[in-house]
Amino acid sequence: MTDARTSTPADAAAEPDPNRWKALSVCLTAGFMTLLDVSIVNVALPSIADQLDASASALQWVVSGYALTFGLVLVSAGRLGDARGRRTLFIAGVVVFTLASLAAGLAQSAAWLVAARLAQGVGGGIINPQVSGLIQQLFQGAERGRAFGRLGTTIGVSTAIGPVLGGVILAVVGADHGWRWVFLVNLPVGVLAILLSLRYIAPRRDKEPARDLDPVGAVLLGAGVVGVLWPLVSEQWEPLDAGLLVAGLLVLAAFVVWERRLDARGRTPMVRLSLFRVPGYATGALLALAYFSGFTGIFFVLTLYLQDGLGYTPLQAGLAITPFALGSAVTAAIGGRAVSTRGRAVVVTGLVLVIAGLLLAEVLLGVADGRSTTGWWTAAPLLLAGLGSGLVISPNQTLALEHVPVAEAGAAGGVLQTGQRLGSAVGIAVVGALYFAGSASGDGTAGITHGLLATVALLGVALAIGVVDLVRRRRPGTDDVRGPGAAPRAPQP
Numbered sequence: 001m002t003d004a005r006t007s008t009p010a011d012a013a014a015e016p017d018p019n020r021w022k023a024l025s026v027c028l029t030a031g032f033m034t035l036l037d038v039s040i041v042n043v044a045l046p047s048i049a050d051q052l053d054a055s056a057s058a059l060q061w062v063v064s065g066y067a068l069t070f071g072l073v074l075v076s077a078g079r080l081g082d083a084r085g086r087r088t089l090f091i092a093g094v095v096v097f098t099l100a101s102l103a104a105g106l107a108q109s110a111a112w113l114v115a116a117r118l119a120q121g122v123g124g125g126i127i128n129p130q131v132s133g134l135i136q137q138l139f140q141g142a143e144r145g146r147a148f149g150r151l152g153t154t155i156g157v158s159t160a161i162g163p164v165l166g167g168v169i170l171a172v173v174g175a176d177h178g179w180r181w182v183f184l185v186n187l188p189v190g191v192l193a194i195l196l197s198l199r200y201i202a203p204r205r206d207k208e209p210a211r212d213l214d215p216v217g218a219v220l221l222g223a224g225v226v227g228v229l230w231p232l233v234s235e236q237w238e239p240l241d242a243g244l245l246v247a248g249l250l251v252l253a254a255f256v257v258w259e260r261r262l263d264a265r266g267r268t269p270m271v272r273l274s275l276f277r278v279p280g281y282a283t284g285a286l287l288a289l290a291y292f293s294g295f296t297g298i299f300f301v302l303t304l305y306l307q308d309g310l311g312y313t314p315l316q317a318g319l320a321i322t323p324f325a326l327g328s329a330v331t332a333a334i335g336g337r338a339v340s341t342r343g344r345a346v347v348v349t350g351l352v353l354v355i356a357g358l359l360l361a362e363v364l365l366g367v368a369d370g371r372s373t374t375g376w377w378t379a380a381p382l383l384l385a386g387l388g389s390g391l392v393i394s395p396n397q398t399l400a401l402e403h404v405p406v407a408e409a410g411a412a413g414g415v416l417q418t419g420q421r422l423g424s425a426v427g428i429a430v431v432g433a434l435y436f437a438g439s440a441s442g443d444g445t446a447g448i449t450h451g452l453l454a455t456v457a458l459l460g461v462a463l464a465i466g467v468v469d470l471v472r473r474r475r476p477g478t479d480d481v482r483g484p485g486a487a488p489r490a491p492q493p
Contacts, residue, residue, distance in 0.1 A: 020138040022200040024147055027131040030094050030193040031151070032158045033186055034124035037066065037101075039162030039299060041117075043314035044170060044179035051176060054110035061114045068229050069121030071421035076218045078129030078414025079270045082407060083213060085204035086137065089410075090130040091197055097123025098190030105184035116183075132397070132413030134201065136406050142340040145398045149336015152394020156328030156386070159296070163303055164322055167315030217259055217270035224252035225418060232425035271411050275404065280469075281412065284400020285419050287347070287465045291392055292423035294458035297431030298324070298358065298385070301451030302378075304435060309444025310374055320375035327386025332394050339395035344470040346395045351463040353388025355456055357381045362452045369445060392462075431455055 017023070045059050054062070081089040100119035107113035131151065139147045169185065170178035227248020231241035259269040276282040299321060306317040331350070339346045361381035368377040397416065404412045431454045439447025 016140070016143075017138050017202060019200045019202070023134065023138060023197075023202075024150065026193055026196045026200055027090065027134055028150055028154045029189060030090070030097075030127050030197075031131045032154045033189050033193075034070075034097060034120075034127055035155060035158035036162050036165065037120060037124065037183075037186070038070075039159055040166040040182055041066075041162075042303065043163050043166035043318065044182045047170065047175045047179040048110075048113065051179065052107065052110045052113060054113070058110035058114060062110075062117050065114055066117045066121040066124070067421060067425060068226065069118045070125040071229050071418055071425075072222050072225055073122055073125035074129055074418045074421070075221055075271060075411060075414035077126040078133060078410035078412070079214070079218075081130045081133055081410040083268075086130045086133050086410060087197060087201040087203050089126055090134070090201065091194055093123050093126030093130065094190050094193050094197070095123075096126060098187060098194075101183045101186035101190065105180045105182075105187075107180075128417055129410045129414035132401065132416070133410035136401060136404065136409035136413075142337070144402070145336045145340045145395075146333070147336070148339075148394045148398040148401075149333040150394075151397065152336060152390060153329050153332035155393050156332055156389055157325045159299065159325075161318075161322070161325050163299070163314060164318030164325075167313065167318045171315050214259075214262060214268065214270040217255060217262065220251055220255035220258055221270065224248050224255055225422075227251055228422065229425055232422070232429050271415060272408060275408060275412055275415070278403045280399045280402060281404060283465065283469045284396050285416050287396055287462050287469075288393075288400070288416060289419040289423040290458060290462035290465060291351070291396070292420040293427035293430070294455040294462065295354075295389065295393075295427070296424040297427040297451065297455045297458070300428050301431055301435045301448055301455070304432075305439075305444055305448040305451075306375065309439065309448070310372065312375070316375065320378065321382060323379045323383035324386035324389070327383045327388075328390040328393075329386075331387045331390030333390075335391040335395045336398065338391075339398050344399060344466060344473055346391050347399070348463065348466045348470050350388040350391025350395070351459060351466055354385045354392065355388075355459050355463065357383070357385030357388060358452055358456050358459070360384065362449055362456075365445060365448055365452070427455070427458055430458070 041062060045062065048054050048062065049059055052058075077089055077093070097120055100116050100123055104113055104116035104120065107116060135144065135147045135151065166182055169181050172178070173181050225248070227244050230248075231245045256273065259271055259273055262269040263272060263274075276285075302321055303317050306312040306320055307314065312320065335346050335350065358381070361378045364377045364381060365374065368374040371377075400416055401409065401412060431451045434454045435447045435451035437447075438450035
């Protein structure tokens with residue numbers, strides 16, 4: 001019998017790794033840590049400004065710099081994990097993230113903190129594609145859906161609970177030093193993840209030769225992603241940002257041409273473009289981009305409205321949006337199981353619930369009209385929206401990756417998550433602009449109304465994509481209607 005701790009991916013596919021669920025728990029713990037840092041820092045910004053005398057620009061980079069470097073390395077890290085071993089890259093990412101968290105917690109200046117956040121983003125971008133790649137590698141059939149269900153719970157809860165946990169830390173430690181513990185809390189988690197990954201995640205023995213890597217593709221893709229993301233995470237739009245956006249799109253086009261030529265020559269590109277002909281992948285990636293553009297904007301505008309418009313403390317604002325996280329946690333695991341038999345219908349149902357919950361929240365916000373009890377008014381609608389969200393993220397990821405070859409799982413997951421990061425940046429830019437435009441006259445209710453309706457419109461795009469795919473899958477003779485437990489269909493050349 002092959003030892004599971006030294007098995008190759010092919011062996012693992014034939015004989016499931018007995019440590020796979022423990023390995024998944026380790027991966028999700030590290031993934032939770034990196035995704036939590038997307039939102040937990042927001043409530044600490046006023047304290048950071050006071051203690052480090054940070055300018056508005058520096059505070060912006062504390063938030064957006066993390067997102068920028070996170071998205072920058074996703075695909076390259078995923079491809080490198082496919083080639084050189086996902087455990088190796090996972091551990092490297094956790095080490096980078098943990099050391100960067102230590103540096104952030106010890107920061108003595110705003111510039112120091114910004115540099116640490118950039119490094120944190122790199123670590124997070126290395127970790128996350130290894131998580132989806134390891135799920136592809138370790139699980140098959142209905143088990144894979146359940147594993148992605150746990151990943152969906154992790155994504156939903158980490159995003160929504162960040163402001164709550166940040167508020168609790170600031171309340172317990174105090175504003176003067178609480179912001180440091182927002183970062184330092186990652187240290188024990190990171191150390192534990194490194195130790196447990198060495199025990200439970202099997203190393204890869206067969207590694208691709210270095211000549212099969214694609215450094216030119218990595219540079220082109222990285223430059224293109226930065227060119228597109230930079231203007232989106234900038235607080236104020238300037239003519240230079242427009243030029244960067246155009247340049248970024250042109251570089252991404254050059255990346256596509258380069259990858260196509262490399263593949264035609266028989267070399268190994270960073271991303272095989274045939275990946276987008278794998279059943280379900282392109283649709284899942286597009287739906288994820290649209291969904292995250294609306295999903296991320298929900299917490300952004302609600303947190304702003306509750307604190308700036310109604311005077312809620314960071315902890316109160318975090319608690320007010322907790323129902324969304326609770327709802328998502330409940331249904332993410334259910335969706336992960338149901339997608340194996342119900343397919344795209346699970347995602348469409350979830351999108352309908354999210355949109356219905358947000359529309360109801362918008363109505364009740366108007367009825368509450370700025371009362372201090374607004375958080376109670378929106379609890380039930382946000383719970384409904386959270387229940388829907390749990391049926392979207394993990395089932396869609398399962399459907400997108402179900403037919404992707406394990407050897408390309410890291411790169412495929414990196415592309416998928418890059419789309420999510422781009423969607424998040426677009427959503428915050430669009431929704432935030434509409435919120436500030438609506439509240440410019442001092443009417444916070446008008447701002448939150450504009451912001452929520454914008455998120456509903458973005459989520460409506462995701463719903464349209466899901467409905468079209470659902471109809472296509474249900475056509476007679478279409479074999480994609482089968483769930484993830486079915487045997488994969490090879491991509492067409």
